[in-house]
Amino acid sequence: MNNEIERRRTFAIISHPDAGKTTLTEKFLLFGGQIQVAGAVKNNKIRKTATSDWMDIEKQRGISVSTSVMEFDYEGYKVNILDTPGHQDFAEDTFRTLTAVDSVIIVVDGAKGVEAQTRKLMEVCRMRKTPVIIFINKMDREGRDPFDLLDELEHELEIKARPLSWPINQGAKFKGVYNIYENKLDLFTPDKQRVTEKVEVDINSEELNKHIGEFDALKLREDLELVDGVYSEFNVDDYRNADVAPVFFGSALNNFGVQELLNCFVKIAPSPRPIEAEEREVRPEEPKFTGFIFKITANIDPNHRSCIAFCKVCSGKFVRNQPYLNVRTNKTVRFSSPTQFMAQRKSTIDEAYPGDIVGLPDNGIFKIGDTLTDGEQLHFRGLPSFSPEMFKYIENDDPMRSKQLNKGVEQLMDEGVAQLFTNTFNGRKIIGTVGQLQFEVIQYRLENEYNAKCRWEPVHLYKACWVESDNDEELDNFKKRKYQYMAVDKAGRDVFLADSGYVLQMAQADFKHIKFHFTSEF
Structure with missing residues (x-):
């Protein structure tokens, strides 16, 4: 049993949209022997899409909409990857996924640096003290100076960084990566299907000049000296306690620097924790x-x-x-x-x-x-649904198919992608989401998976909040006064749909004994 636990590595890959999460996941699967050819996501001539994006809408848009789970064996370890959507409209799916993993790999675009969505997700990791490894992607394109990127990571993500590999030039002149963790040189040949050669070479020898040229060899020696001077030595315990984030450089699309990341990851990442x-x-x-x-x-x-x-x-x-x-x-x-x-x-x-x-x-x-x-009364917590920020009425567009529509809405709401409120005043159904893209996904999936058509109608609301009170009289009074704005959620709890921030503040001031909750967990 303990051996099985020790060899498990369960982690999520998170980032801002388009930083290259799904591509990185594909390359991990390639090394794990799960797929033979990596799908070139952007290339229309090869009609192969990413393995982890399996919904039709994901293939059309080239983005991940839902977290997918993949597992493979690698060098004696059992690796479970959860590839998450980067798009902020699907953030809730990602937040929930982070409760199920023991560590996280954050992908950062080498040209753009830390973006908004990455910051938000890092906050969740910090809250849960989840260890993170950072992979700086797209080094084969012109980007920013590696030292500037490291400073930005430390500042924006509020965590100490420690590079375990170092790029030799970048963009068109990109020659490879020096693997600090294994003290090896990895030379770069752009190829999406094959893996690059590794050379064991003494950093101070003449041989290095032969491989990468005198100028780059000199710069690499200076950079590595600076890295050792500025950043403290890497310690696995610091990483597991979520105090330090190891940093790797590479290009996921060209299969470069990915195996170094995987080799180091399986050795240092934590096995399942209490x-x-x-x-x-x-x-x-x-x-x-x-x-x-x-x-x-x-x-x-x-x-x-x-x-x-x-x-x-x-x-x-x-x-x-x-x-x-x-x-x-x-x-x-x-x-x-x-x-x-x-x-x-x-x-x-x-x-x-x-x-x-x-x-x-x-x-x-x-x-x-x-x-x-097995029979024990236990409750795991920490899976919140947040208060939605966008609302629309959902109406049946094909009266012959109301049964299919109801079933579709029910199943999709169970996924937790969006929330359903039924207005107690007029009985109309309102769907609340965190982002506009969710409405398109729901409409698309209803039509393609359930053969039901819906249309959206605008409703002007500011926020949904769950209300409860020990004072029944006051709660009844509140419901009567706000009867046009009262609804029930899928679990039958009372929800107040405030149409502006001012109305919400006034309600909170007028009804002192009522608690207003902005997540569904209370």
Whole structure:
């Protein structure tokens, strides 16, 4: 059991859109032997798209819309990757994914540096003390000075950086990377399919000049001296305590610097760690199984209309066909076909260990945040839904297909991509999201996956907040006064839909005994 836990590495890849997360994921799979040819995402002649982007809408837009889970074996380690959407409209999916991983790789674009979305995601990592490794991508394009980038990382992400590889020039003159962690020189030949050659070379010898030229050799020696002078020596414990972030340079598209990152990552990244439940701390080596649902996806297989719930195993061994308790409903469930993933391809498994992500067939029994145990009453927390910022009425555009529309809306809302509120005044359904792109995705998926058409109608709202009170009289009074703006969410809780910031402030001032919550976890 302990061997199995030790060899697990579960991590998420996060970044701003277009920094190259999905490309990096593909290259990891290439090294893990899971795919033979990396899909050139941008090239229309090769109609291959990224393995981890499997929804039609992802293939059309070239962006990731939903977190996908992939696993492979590499040099004796079992690696579980969660490739997350970078686009801020899907941030909630990414925040939830971060609760299920033990470490994170952040991808930064070498020309643009740290962007807004990366900062936000780093805050979540800091809150949870998740160790991070930073990969500076696109070194084969003209970009900024590596030292400037490192300063910016330290300043913007509020974490100490320590380079473990160093680029030799960049852009058109890019010659490769010196791997500080292994003391090897990696020479660059732009090739998307093959891996570059490694040369063991003494940094102070004449041989270095032969490989990269006298001028670059001189600059490399000076840079490395500066790196050793400025940055303290790398210590694995500092990284695991989330005090220091190791930094690698490379080009994911051209397969460069990726293997160095992977080799170092599997050696230093933490294996599954203890997780805090509300009742107690759960340790991975405990004999009894515990796990929680952090994501639900509808229609992974369009032919079957099935939902899959993603369960992160926290302790013990998950065994197929064993009865487990769903703590929220207090019902026992068995799974005859639990699966493990390679994005959309999945295979049935008989057992899973802490750190693994298991796909459980879901016919409406799960909600995000559910805990599964061997019978113990446990609650894992920290899976918030945030208050949405954009709202639209959803209307049926094809009266003959109202059943399909209702089913589609219900399943998509269970995924947690958006939130559904039913206005108690007129019974109309309102969908709230964190970004505009979500509405397009919902409409597209309803049409293509459920054969239902919807149209959006504008509704002017500022914020949705959950309300509760110990004073029933005051709550009733509040609901009567605000009856046009009251709604219930999918779980039947009261929600106040404020149409402006001023109205919300006034309500908070007038009704002292009512609590207004801006996340659904209270």
